[in-house]
Amino acid sequence: xRATYMYGPGDVRVIDVPDPIIQNPTDAVVRVVRSCICGSxxxxxxxxxxxxxxxxxxxxxxxxxxxxxxxxxxxxKGDFVIAPFAWSDGTCDFCREGLQTSCRHGGxxxxxxxxxxxxxxxxxPLADGTLVPVPVAEDSPLIPSLLTLSDVYGTGYHAAxxxxxxxxxxxxxxxxxAVGLLAVLSAKQLGAQHIILMGRHKDRTDxxxxxxxxxxxxxxxxxxIAAVRELTRGDGTHVVIEAVGHMxxxxxxxxxxxxxxxxxxxxxxxxxxxxxxxxxxxxxNITLTGGPAPARAYIDTLLPGVLDGSVHxxxxxxxxxxxxxxxxxxxxxxxxxxxxxxxxx
Amino acid sequence: xRATYMYGPGDVRVIDVPDPIIQNPTDAVVRVVRSCICGSxxxxxxxxxxxxxxxxxxxxxxxxxxxxxxxxxxxxKGDFVIAPFAWSDGTCDFCREGLQTSCRHGGxxxxxxxxxxxxxxxxxPLADGTLVPVPVAEDSPLIPSLLTLSDVYGTGYHAAxxxxxxxxxxxxxxxxxAVGLLAVLSAKQLGAQHIILMGRHKDRTDxxxxxxxxxxxxxxxxxxIAAVRELTRGDGTHVVIEAVGHMxxxxxxxxxxxxxxxxxxxxxxxxxxxxxxxxxxxxxNITLTGGPAPARAYIDTLLPGVLDGSVHxxxxxxxxxxxxxxxxxxxxxxxxxxxxxxxxx
Numbered sequence: 001x002r003a004t005y006m007y008g009p010g011d012v013r014v015i016d017v018p019d020p021i022i023q024n025p026t027d028a029v030v031r032v033v034r035s036c037i038c039g040s041x042x043x044x045x046x047x048x049x050x051x052x053x054x055x056x057x058x059x060x061x062x063x064x065x066x067x068x069x070x071x072x073x074x075x076x077k078g079d080f081v082i083a084p085f086a087w088s089d090g091t092c093d094f095c096r097e098g099l100q101t102s103c104r105h106g107g108x109x110x111x112x113x114x115x116x117x118x119x120x121x122x123x124x125p126l127a128d129g130t131l132v133p134v135p136v137a138e139d140s141p142l143i144p145s146l147l148t149l150s151d152v153y154g155t156g157y158h159a160a161x162x163x164x165x166x167x168x169x170x171x172x173x174x175x176x177x178a179v180g181l182l183a184v185l186s187a188k189q190l191g192a193q194h195i196i197l198m199g200r201h202k203d204r205t206d207x208x209x210x211x212x213x214x215x216x217x218x219x220x221x222x223x224x225i226a227a228v229r230e231l232t233r234g235d236g237t238h239v240v241i242e243a244v245g246h247m248x249x250x251x252x253x254x255x256x257x258x259x260x261x262x263x264x265x266x267x268x269x270x271x272x273x274x275x276x277x278x279x280x281x282x283x284x285n286i287t288l289t290g291g292p293a294p295a296r297a298y299i300d301t302l303l304p305g306v307l308d309g310s311v312h313x314x315x316x317x318x319x320x321x322x323x324x325x326x327x328x329x330x331x332x333x334x335x336x337x338x339x340x341x342x343x344x345x
Numbered sequence: 346x347r348a349t350y351m352y353g354p355g356d357v358r359v360i361d362v363p364d365p366i367i368q369n370p371t372d373a374v375v376r377v378v379r380s381c382i383c384g385s386x387x388x389x390x391x392x393x394x395x396x397x398x399x400x401x402x403x404x405x406x407x408x409x410x411x412x413x414x415x416x417x418x419x420x421x422k423g424d425f426v427i428a429p430f431a432w433s434d435g436t437c438d439f440c441r442e443g444l445q446t447s448c449r450h451g452g453x454x455x456x457x458x459x460x461x462x463x464x465x466x467x468x469x470p471l472a473d474g475t476l477v478p479v480p481v482a483e484d485s486p487l488i489p490s491l492l493t494l495s496d497v498y499g500t501g502y503h504a505a506x507x508x509x510x511x512x513x514x515x516x517x518x519x520x521x522x523a524v525g526l527l528a529v530l531s532a533k534q535l536g537a538q539h540i541i542l543m544g545r546h547k548d549r550t551d552x553x554x555x556x557x558x559x560x561x562x563x564x565x566x567x568x569x570i571a572a573v574r575e576l577t578r579g580d581g582t583h584v585v586i587e588a589v590g591h592m593x594x595x596x597x598x599x600x601x602x603x604x605x606x607x608x609x610x611x612x613x614x615x616x617x618x619x620x621x622x623x624x625x626x627x628x629x630n631i632t633l634t635g636g637p638a639p640a641r642a643y644i645d646t647l648l649p650g651v652l653d654g655s656v657h658x659x660x661x662x663x664x665x666x667x668x669x670x671x672x673x674x675x676x677x678x679x680x681x682x683x684x685x686x687x688x689x690x
Contacts, residue, residue, distance in 0.1 A: 094604065102604035102629060162632070259439065259447035269622045276633065277617035282610060284447060285636030287507070291627045 003119035004057040004326045008050030012057070012327040020115065020123035025071035028127035030081060032345035033138045034147050035061040035117040036317065037329050039177040039340075040268050043245065045330055047270075057326075058118030059085040059109040060150035063345070064138060065131070066121065074128045080138060081131040083117065083124060084295035085109065085151040090129025098297040103129070117150075118326055120345045132299045134307075144314025144342055145306045148182065149299050152340070153313040155266045156182030156243070157302060158293030160190050163239035163264035167191035172228055172236070172256050173213070175243035176204035178316040178340040179266055181211055183241045185313060188212025189305075196228055196237060198252065204339055207315060221248065225255035232258070239264060242290070247271045254280050265290035317342040348464035349402040349671045353395030357402070357672040365460065365468035370416035373472035375426060377690035378483045379492050380406040380462040381662065382674050384522040384685075385613050388590065390675055392615075402671075403463030404430040404454040405495035408690070409483060410476070411466065419473045425483055426476040428462065428469060429640035430454065430496040435474025443642040448474070462495075463671055465690045477644045479652075489659025489687055490651045493527065497685070498647055498658040499640030500611050501527030501588070505535050506643075507634045508584035508609035512536035517573055517581070517601050518558070520588035521549040523661040523685040524611055526556055528586045530658060533557025534650075541573055541582060543597070549684055552660060566593065570600035577603070584609060587635070592616045599625050610635035662687040 003017045020029050035058050048055070065079045075081055088095050088103035095103050106126060110116045114125055124130055132149075136142055145153075156179050165171055171187045173180050176199025187195050188211060197213035198220070199205045205216045217227045229236060236258040242249050245267030253263045254275065263286060275281075281288060305311045320342040321329050329341040348362045365374050380403050393400070410424045420426055433440050433448035440448050451471060455461045459470055469475055477494075481487055490498075501524050510516055516532045518525050521544025532540050533556060542558035543565070544550045550561045562572045574581060581603040587594050590612030598608045599620065608631060620626075626633060650656045665687040666674050674686040 097605065099605040099630060162630075260442065260444040265627060269627050272620050272622035272624065273618045274621050275617050276619050276621060277614045279617065281633070282614050282636045285444060285507075285634075287632060287634040288621065288626070289630075289632040289634075291630030 001120035002323055005054035006044055006048060006057050007054045008048055009046055012330045014324050014326055020121050022067055022069045025069040026126050027069045028065050028072055028075060028124045029067040029121055030063040030124050031066045031121045032061045032063040034143055035343045036147060037333055037341045042334055043270060045334060056110045056116040058116035061117030062147050072127045075131050075133050079133040080136050081133050082146055082149050083131055087125050087130040088296055089126045098294055100294040100296040101292045118343060144317045145312055148313040149302060151295055152178040153182045153302055154295030154298040155179045155293040157186040157298050159183045159241040159264045159266040160186040162289045163241055163262045165190045165192050165239050169239050170194040170237035171239045172196045173241045174198045174249050174252055176201055176208060180243035181208050181316055182313050183243055184208050184213045185211040196231055198224055224252055228256040243267050245270050250274055257286055259284035262287045316340045346465035347668055350399035351389055351393060351402050352399045353393055354391055357675045359669050359671055365466050367412055367414045370414040371471050372414045373410050373417055373420060373469045374412040374466055375408040375469050376411045376466045377406045377408040379488055380688045381492060382678050382686045387679050388615060390679060401455045401461040403461035406462030407492050417472045420476050420478050424478040425481050426478050427491055427494050428476055432470050432475040433641055434471045443639055445639040445641040446637045463688060489662045490657055493658040494644050494647060496640055497523040498527045499643040500524045500638040502531040502643050503638030504528045504586040504609045504611040505531040508586055508607045510535045510537050510584050514584050515539040515582035516584045517541045518586045519543045519594050519597055521546055525588035526553050526661055527658050528588055529553050529558045530556040541576055543569055569597055573601040588612050590615050595619055602631055604629035607632045661685045
């Protein structure tokens with residue numbers, strides 16, 4: 001089959017690899033219907049150490065169950081399924097608490113002998129805990145929105161939940177990528193009345209308005225901070241969702257958060273150390289939270305709204321390509337020509 | 346009157362200064378009955394840039410109202426009062442939300458023309474918002490416990506509240522100073538069943554056991570982390586209260602917090618940057634919270650238990666000295682000869 005591998009910065013190739021097969025009784029093999037390219041895939045695209053064997057790519061996919069191991073009970077061959085971006089047993093204490101990203105027996109795609117979703121098929125470990133069957137056909141118009149439940153919608157929602165967004169909290173979302181935009185949608189769903197979106201791509205921020213943003217701030221750095229403060233009587237907002245992952249976005253978050261407020265990070269941090277001392281987090285009692293979203297947990301919460309058409313998170317996809325065109329898709333997303341790219345396997 | 350000033354590392358002097366007087370209609374002048382030396386006073390004692398004019402010291406005191414301005418209504422001359430470690434108007438939105446340390450018109454002792462509590466008397470700005478009258482005599486045996494409401498008890502309680510300690514959360518407290526010990530007491534009051542205290546001074550950890558600690562870990566660094574993990578089936582605890590402020594304590598907190606858990610800092614951080622990247626906070630979805638406690642807010646919550654004798658936070662005081670002996674008191678606390686020193690003004 002064909003599958004996507006990255007070999008170093010800017011070096012993405014679609015290559016032939018062996019078809020995945022059941023290795024353990026709890027495995028399933030899923031034929032991918034749609035996958036996509038993630039903003040977080042651009043981090044290794046910029047800075048991955050070159051490696052001759054390459055790294056398989058893709059952590060978001062929906063597809064059809066092709067085969068199951070003897071100990072798989074909750075999905076059957078032929079089921080349409082959503083795969084969240086971490087695989088998990090669904091039974092350990094962390095899974096029961098809704099933190100499937102810390103599952104005692106789980107893991108992430110593209111690590112060890114578990115490969116990625118930007119491919120024709122994927123071996124899914126712990127299929128019972130991981131996969132969510134949905135009663136739709138593989139040509140359903142809902143598929144882009146269902147695919148967002150793999151990662152970006154759940155990640156935006158995680159940001160809002162961890163930030164404790166509610167009807168009485170003002171919110172700033174930093175970043176107009178798919179996660180930022182779906183954080184806006186999530187904040188709106190959780191009742192926020194005042195949602196400021198910081199982003200400078202008009203087509204994206206227009207979608208942000210459609211999802212619920214009440215104000216757009218295109219400026220960045222000190223100017224951006226000043227603009228948010230002007231919109232909030234000098235105070236900043238109760239919640240700041242950081243959906244980028246680079247240090248300037250973190251610094252911006254510090255600049256626009258209200259004393260006693262929360263910075264909720266879902267952009268994968270591309271730094272290790274950062275300011276958290278008296279002058280930044282401690283003095284004003286700022287809480288810093290966030291992390292990889294337990295997307296599996298949020299599928300149960302968010303799926304009904306997708307199925308009944310009350311939300312359309314799939315609008316973040318603005319281009320669809322074939323699997324063999326994935327390298328060009330990376331380039332287009334990196335050049336900000338495309339917001340988020342849907343991949344036909 | 347006599348008042349304590351610090352001029353540089355290790356250089357504390359009790360000097361003659363003018364008696365405080367009412368400057369604004371909202372001021373009160375309080376004659377200090379008892380003040381004390383705080384663990385956080387030891388930070389400038391180690392590293393304060395030398396200054397010829399000195400810096401007034403002390404932010405915890407109880408006393409008798411000696412004079413009030415024309416616009417003070419909630420305390421009267423002769424009232425016994427507790428002064429929390431920040432002064433605040435009690436009416437702004439932050440005060441109403443219980444974040445008096447971010448009061449729009451308030452501030453901290455020993456800044457500008459507001460002086461400190463390690464003195465015979467103090468001018469208290471915004472007396473209505475700041476001072477809490479308590480119906481006790483100035484020779485009441487409750488005074489040490491009432492004085493802890495100025496700072497250390499409220500600070501320990503803040504750590505537990507911000508960490509969301511409850512009956513189902515395991516807790517590690519790092520630091521066996523007064524704040525750490527009162528964080529143990531607070532965690533116990535909030536229902537925690539499993540409280541690990543990390544400290545290596547047996548007299549202090551014995552008091553920690555009395556306050557509710559179920560386990561003591563005397564080791565520090567990697568050994569300390571291993572010991573806590575052994576007590577928690579390898580996981581660490583849901584909540585870690587960091588009551589020290591130095592980088593090794595922060596690193597220890599990272600090492601003993603359970604995935605999805607909370608690090609609640611109340612030790613004043615003596616660093617600005619620290620690890621918060623994927624491998625520390627982000628990957629395991631750790632929340633970092635804390636800051637200066639709005640002690641004023643917690644007095645309402647904690648005072649009844651002190652008055653009815655159900656808790657005895659004043660046990661953290663293990664020595665009482667006269668004001669003129671304060672420099673020796675700093676030395677004794679710094680040398681860990683004394684846990685916390687009560688000062689007779």
